[in-house]
Amino acid sequence: MVALAPMAGVTDASYRQLIKKIAPGVIVYTEFLSTDALAYGAKKTMEMLSFDASIERPFIVQVFGDTPQHFLEAAKIIEDIGADGIDINMGCPAAKVVSSCHGAALIKNPKLAAELVHMTCKEVKIPVSVKTRLGWDRADTLISFCKGLEEAGAAAFAIHGRRYCDKFTGKADWSQIYELKKAVNVPVIGNGDVNSAQDAIEKLGNLDGVMVGRGTYGNPWVMAEICDAFAGKVAPVVPKTYIEKLPMILEHCELSVAIKGERLGMLEMRRHLSSYVKGFDGASDLRGKLVRVEKLQEAKALLMSAA
Ligand SMILES: Cc1cc2nc3c(=O)[nH]c(=O)nc-3n(C[C@H](O)[C@H](O)[C@H](O)COP(=O)(O)O)c2cc1C
Helix, strand or coil, rough: CEEEEECCCCHHHHHHHHHHHHHCCCCCECCCEHHHHHHCCHHHHHCCCCCCCCCCCCEEEEEEEEHHHHHHHHHHHHHCCCCCCCEEEEEEEEHHCCCCCCCCHHHHHHHHHHHHHHHHHCCCCEEEEEEEEECCCCCCCHHHHHHHHHCCCCCCCEEECCCHHCCCCCCCCCHHHHCCCHCCCCCEECCCCCCCCHHHHHHCCCEEEECHHHCCCCCCHHHHHHHHHHHCCCCCCCCCCCCHHHHHHHHHHHHHHHHHCCHHHHHHHHHHHHHCCCCCCCCHHHHHCCCCCCCCCHHHHHHCCCC
């Protein structure tokens, strides 16, 4: 199993569709969506549920929050739009998330965490999974925390191999994730610092899959390399040179504009464009222009001028 990690501000519909074109077997997640906003029918959050059912399968909607009734209502909405699963975020370390008792704060409140899983599962048939971290400030609480969630109905876990207190620093430690897999009866996916097929093969161990986030920045092709490596294919065919990558980069721009309109679509492409052109001759000059780009045609001309 290979999954694209949910990433707020990154894994919108255009990025998910791009990844699926490159690596059709990948599981994709939305950015995290507020259960409060879904329960109240907030327009912007409801729009973030849009997906292309012909490409984005399996499609998992990730949610966060702390009000059990809102998880129940959000779950019904998510099932109704035809999603394949619901994932609950219990790992986000952002200050405003944690201070609202959402995300990683739930690690410190296992009773509420289990109640949220229970309420999410209560009236839907699609599976409910949890993405969390090793722990709050220690890693030896992972197994008891997840076993409580499994009893409440969690059908799978994705574990980022860092504690809340590590935020994004240091190296991800997967050792407790392997121990968790031995202790539960549901799939466990490992996450953290997978940047290549070799990393994925080395880290997989006894787990059911790997989840990749930042390793896809500027290199969505890594997902095809990982899928091929897991399938035992020795020489995956992925573009290596800028010229070979260019058609997919242009397609990403077009997808973004088609889904979000030119102004927002190009604004959101800026960070991706900057990643795509990292590390080759003349890249810093080109990046300087790409991070200010406003029009699709302008981006295309700049990108093609570097070919
Ligand atoms: C920009 C950014 C946004 C993120 N947003 C989310 C999110 O919405 N939900 C979530 O569960 N994790 C989120 N994460 C964490 C990632 O899913 C992942 O756990 C983390 O980046 C470690 O994996 P990696 O080393 O493969 O990037 C985010 C990470 C980044 C860098």
